[in-house]
Amino acid sequence: MDMNNKRTVAAAVVTSQPNISTTINVQENMNCVDKWVNNIHEQNVQHSIANxxxxxxxxxxxxxSAYDFYNSYSKRIGFGIRREYANKNRVDGILTSRRFTCFKEGIRSVDKRYDSIAEPRAETRTGCQARMAISLDRKIGKYKVVDFIVQHNHPLQPSEHVHMIRSHRRISEAQASQIVxxxxxxxxxxxLHEYISKQVGGIETVGFTREDLKNYLQTKRKQSQKKITNIFWADAQMINDYGYFGDVITFDTTYKTNKDCRPLGVFVGLNNHRKTVIFGATLLYDETIPYFRWLFETFLKAMGGAKPKTILTDQDAAMARAISVVMPETFHGLCTWHIRQNVVRHVNHLYQKSSRFRFDFEACIDLHEEESEFLNAWNSLLVDHKVSEGSCLHTIFQLKEKWAWAYVRKTFTAGMRSTQLSESFNADLKNHLKSDLNLVQFFTHFKRAVNGKRNNESEAEYNSKHKLPKLKMKKAVMLVQAGDVYTPRIFEEFQAEYEEYQNTCIKDLKEGLYAITNYGNPKERIVMGNPMEQKVSCECRKFETHGILCNHALKVLDVMNIKLISEHYILKRWTRDARLGSNQDWKGKHVELDIKAHFMKRYNECVLE
Incomplete structure (x- = not known):
């Protein structure tokens, strides 16, 4: 068990069983005393030998031990050493002899590139013959010094410079932990080098240079990263949040957030306060179908297998293909902001030519509700603005079911039409991150950005319990009910619909069928009402897409003398009690969260080359 694990276990014991922890601490103290005494004895012996x-x-x-002795001797004298030749027994492989030489032994071989190098390395070797050789005495099982030359052919280094010699520089395990x-x-x-140096009394005694520290970090990063291609990361709270608010998610990738410039992808959603909630993050090796497929399969596995109703992304073809394979039942919507940007970039001349083009195109995205209405409007747009055959408009039309309101309105989107949540969080990330971070640093800082979003949610949760809802009609029992049930943000949206319904007119077409018009708007909305089941259905599909009743439906409920919102029209995800109940993780176990815990269970998944 390593020291980190020991500290984790100790923390858990202290939290749950104080008496046992005290016993453990006493035992550990006794062990420390024994180790301290033994260390003093060993140091005294070593000191006498070293001198x-x-x-x-x-x-x-x-x-x-022979190397350590000769190296210690060289440090006192003012030079460094190297391991030279060694002989091993061919039968048992045991080392039989070894020579240690002065670090200036030999002469550097001639570099063929010398003439072409602008600033060749300075010569450091002088052919020094100072050395110590050892040989194994098999009778006693020890190594003996069989050759020793004390004279050097170069000046020795003064004590204030000896710490710079290579053989006297080493990063200890304790220092390595500090560095990490x-x-x-x-x-x-x-x-970091200055900080560790001050702890031990200065640069002369720290044992390594700043360049050694840099090289150590580079080696650690290469060892931990060279085989990793994809990484997915989520903690227990993300898994829990997905269980409550994972019906609609957005996913978007961004670059230049980490040292390797890997695409960063973040799964984002909306909580019951309409605040950003993070479900997981990934660093991908590449944006291809196999990698995206691995990602979505891993994401669903981490979230207990539950698939979202809707996922919103950009127009990446590889991503779309992977989603269709991994989540065929999930509605895949395209970000309308990306649609608009692509059109502006590719057919900007149409915007410049006619101001009417923007209006007609926006209407195709957001206004036309019926498929036939949309198709007629789209054909008119192509004809009226003389769109050429090779235009990008023909390409995005092939994906119309993923972005046109006539099709998107058939599914629940929580009122989202773009990946703005993901992009907003990515922008926040760049304020927390530097592009030269390694993977460990990256996810450490990523967690900091996530905590910022969680703090926003905590503030919203506090305000919802501390502040009373602002009722504009205090005697309206349905508003009072909505204020008690919904979070403040959702209540404001509902109250706006309730106010609007005061300005509507109703026409009874036939039993159970009504036509609703808003004051100043001649367009009729057809609403079906069933007083026995207390159900309404409006053709605007506000409830089906956003999760709250529209003003047309509220008008019909009032006509049917229904003064309270029926339970089937109150989505739990928008209520104050949205987080009541427990969720399950990828192993089918309930996800437990302890806000006081120092360590949180995380779901980490990576794939190796």
């Missing part, structure tokens, strides 16, 4: 001079027949338990923690916290290598 001695090398000599023939000197004995060592191992090759490593500091790096994850966003400290620059320069500041």
């Amino acid at each position: 001695s001079e090398p000599h023939l027949e000197m004995k060592f338990e191992s090759e490593a 923690l500091g790096d994850e916290s966003g400290l620059r290598p320069k500041d």
Whole structure:
């Protein structure tokens, strides 16, 4: 068990069983005393050996102890060492002899590129013959010094410079842990090196240079990243949030948020306060069908297999194909903002030529409700504005079921038509992140951005409980009910519909069928009403798409003398009690959240090359 795991277990014990933790702490203290005494004894022995001079027949338990001794000796004298040749027994592979040399031993071989290099490396070797050689004495099982030359052919380094010699630079395990923690916290290598140096008394005693620290971090990053192609990350609260608000999600990718410039994708939704809620994040190796398919399958697995009703994305063809395979029952809508931007980019001349084009195109996106009405309007747009055959408008028409209101209004979207939530969160991320972050740093800072969104939700939750709803008609029992049930933001939307219904006129067409018109708007809305079942259905489909009743339906409810909202018209996702109940994770277990916990269970999934 590593030290991190030990600390985690200890934290859990302290939280749940104080008495046991005290026993453990006492035992640990006793062990620490024993270790301390043993360390002092070992240090005294090592100190006496380290201060001695090398000599023939000197004995060592191992090759490593011989190296450490000669290296310690060289540090006192003012030079560095290297491991030179070694001999091993061919039968058992045991090291039989080794030579340690001065770091200036030998002469560097001639580099063929020397003449073409603008600034070749300076020569450092002088052919120094100073050395210590050891050989294994099999009778006693120890290594003996069989050769020792003390003289050097170069000046020795003064004590204030010895710490810069390569053989005297080493990052200890404790320092490595500090470096990793500091790096994850966003400290620059320069500041991190200065901080650790001050802890041990200065740069001369820290044991490594700033360049060593940089190289160590680069090596760690390469070791942890070189085989990873895709990463998906979600914590317990994200899984829980998806269980409550995962009926409609948006997904969008962005770049330049991490050192490898991998596409970052974030799954985003709306909570009961219409605030952004994060369901998970991914770093992809590439935006192709196999990678997107892996991502969506992994996402659904993490969320317990529950598929959303609607997912909104941009026009990426590979993403669309993967969604159709992994989530065939889910409605895949295209972001209308991206649709507009693509049209502006490709047929900007039509906007410049006629101001009417913008109005006609916007009407095709948002206004026309019936398919026949939309098709007629689209054909008129092509003819009236003389759209050429190769125009991008013909391409987006092939995807009309994913963006035109005549088709989108058939499914629940929680009132969303774009991936604005995802893009807004991506913009927030860039305020928290730097493009040179490694993966560990990236997700550490990503968590910080997520916590910012969660703080917004906490504030909205507090205000909903602390502040009373602002009723504009205090005697309207349906408004009073809505104020008690809905969150403040949703109540405001409902109250706006309730106010509008005061300005509507109703015409009884036949039993159970009504025509509603709004004051100043001659368009009729046909509403079906059933007083026995307390049900209404309006052709505007406000409830089916947004989840709250429209003013036309409210008018008919009033005519049918129904003064309260029936339960089947109150979506739990919009209520104050949206989070009541528990959800299940990918293993079918209930997701438990403890706001006081220091460690939260996370779902991590990565794929290797």
